[in-house]
Amino acid sequence: MKRTCATGVLILALAFGGPAWADTVRVGYTPEAYPPFFLQDASGKWGGWELEIVDALCVEAKLDCVLTPTAWDGIIPALTTKKIDMIAASMSITEERMKTIDFSDRYYKSPAEVVAARGSEISATPEGLKGKILGVQVSTTHEAYARKHFASAVAEIKGYQTQDEAFQDLAAGRVDAVQGEAIAAEGFLASDQGKACCEAKGNVVDDPEILGLGAGFGFRQDDDPLREKINAAIKGIRASGKYDEISKKYFTFDIYGD
Structure with missing residues (x-):
C-alpha cells in the first residue's frame, strides 16, 4: 500500500x-x-x-x-x-x-509511562512491578529500558510486535502492565476499552541514554x-x-x- x-x-x-x-x-x-x-x-x-x-x-x-x-x-x-x-x-x-x-x-517528545489495571497497586518502579508481567513493543526503547531497569523485578517481560497488541493483552488481563509512550497511552486510555479497564500509573524515571x-x-x-x-x-x-x-x-x- x-x-x-x-x-x-x-x-x-x-x-x-x-x-x-x-x-x-x-x-x-x-x-x-x-x-x-x-x-x-x-x-x-x-x-x-x-x-x-x-x-x-x-x-x-x-x-x-x-x-x-x-x-x-x-x-x-x-x-x-x-x-x-x-x-x-x-x-x-x-x-x-x-x-x-x-x-x-x-x-x-513524550515521556515513557506505565499503564495497568484500574485500582491496582502497580507503579512505574521496580518495586511497583515486582513479580508482574510487563508488556512492551519489541525492538523499541521501551523494551530496552524495561530489560535494563525492570528485568530483575518483574516475572516476565513480554514482547509484542505492536503497541496496540500490548494494550489489547492488558485489557484482556494477559499482562499486568504495559510500558509505552505517554501520548500513545493517552490514546488507549481515552478509548472505551481503555476507560473500562485501565489507568496511568506514572512515568518511569528518565534514562536519556536509552529513551533518547x-x-x-x-x-x-x-x-x-x-x-x-x-x-x-x-x-x-x-x-x-x-x-x-x-x-x-x-x-x-x-x-x-x-
Missing part, C-alpha cells in the same frame, strides 16, 4: 545525477495502529498526527513524498539499503541508533541534504503555526515538549 503526500510538488533533480530521492522521497512508516500518531479509517487509509505532520513538512520543503509502509523491525535496514529515504515512525533519537543512521531535529532525546525522522548518514531540508521544514511549520494547527486536532497539550 502506498499513497502520495504533498502531491503535485516536485523536487528538481540535481545536475550530476542527484541523490536517491531526486524524483520522490520514499517515507517509511509502520502500518500499525498507534493512535493518535497512526490511525486507519474504515476504507483502509492511514492517517493520524504523524502522517499529517509529514505531509506538511513535504509541502514546506517542496518535496514530492510517497508514504511507504515498512515493518518496524525492518525499517532501519530498509533505510540503509535505500528501499526508503526517510523514517517517520515516532523513532526516539538515541546514541545507539545514531551509530547506524542520522536523525532530524526533534519533532516531538525525543522523536526524530531517520536518514542515511550520507544524506545531509535531505536531513537539512526536513530540519528547515520543521522550523518552518512551527514558525508558521501549521505544526500547532495540526497538533490541536489530536492533543490538548504541547506535544513538542520542553
Whole structure:
C-alpha cells in the first residue's frame, strides 16, 4: 500500500545525477495502529498526527513524498539499503541508533509511562512491578529500558510486535502492565476499552541514554541534504503555526515538549 503526500510538488533533480530521492522521497512508516500518531479509517487509509505532520513538512520543503509502509523491525535496514529515504515512525533519537543512521531535529517528545489495571497497586518502579508481567513493543526503547531497569523485578517481560497488541493483552488481563509512550497511552486510555479497564500509573524515571532525546525522522548518514531540508521544514511549520494547527486536532497539550 502506498499513497502520495504533498502531491503535485516536485523536487528538481540535481545536475550530476542527484541523490536517491531526486524524483520522490520514499517515507517509511509502520502500518500499525498507534493512535493518535497512526490511525486507519474504515476504507483502509492511514492517517493520524504523524502522517499529517509529514505531509506538511513535504509541502514546506517542496518535496514530492510517497508514504511507504515498512515493518518496524525492518525499517532501519530498509533505510540503509535505500528501499526508503526517510523514517517517520515516532523513532526516539538515541546514541545507539545514531551509530547506524542520522536523525532530524526533534519533532516531538513524550515521556515513557506505565499503564495497568484500574485500582491496582502497580507503579512505574521496580518495586511497583515486582513479580508482574510487563508488556512492551519489541525492538523499541521501551523494551530496552524495561530489560535494563525492570528485568530483575518483574516475572516476565513480554514482547509484542505492536503497541496496540500490548494494550489489547492488558485489557484482556494477559499482562499486568504495559510500558509505552505517554501520548500513545493517552490514546488507549481515552478509548472505551481503555476507560473500562485501565489507568496511568506514572512515568518511569528518565534514562536519556536509552529513551533518547525525543522523536526524530531517520536518514542515511550520507544524506545531509535531505536531513537539512526536513530540519528547515520543521522550523518552518512551527514558525508558521501549521505544526500547532495540526497538533490541536489530536492533543490538548504541547506535544513538542520542553
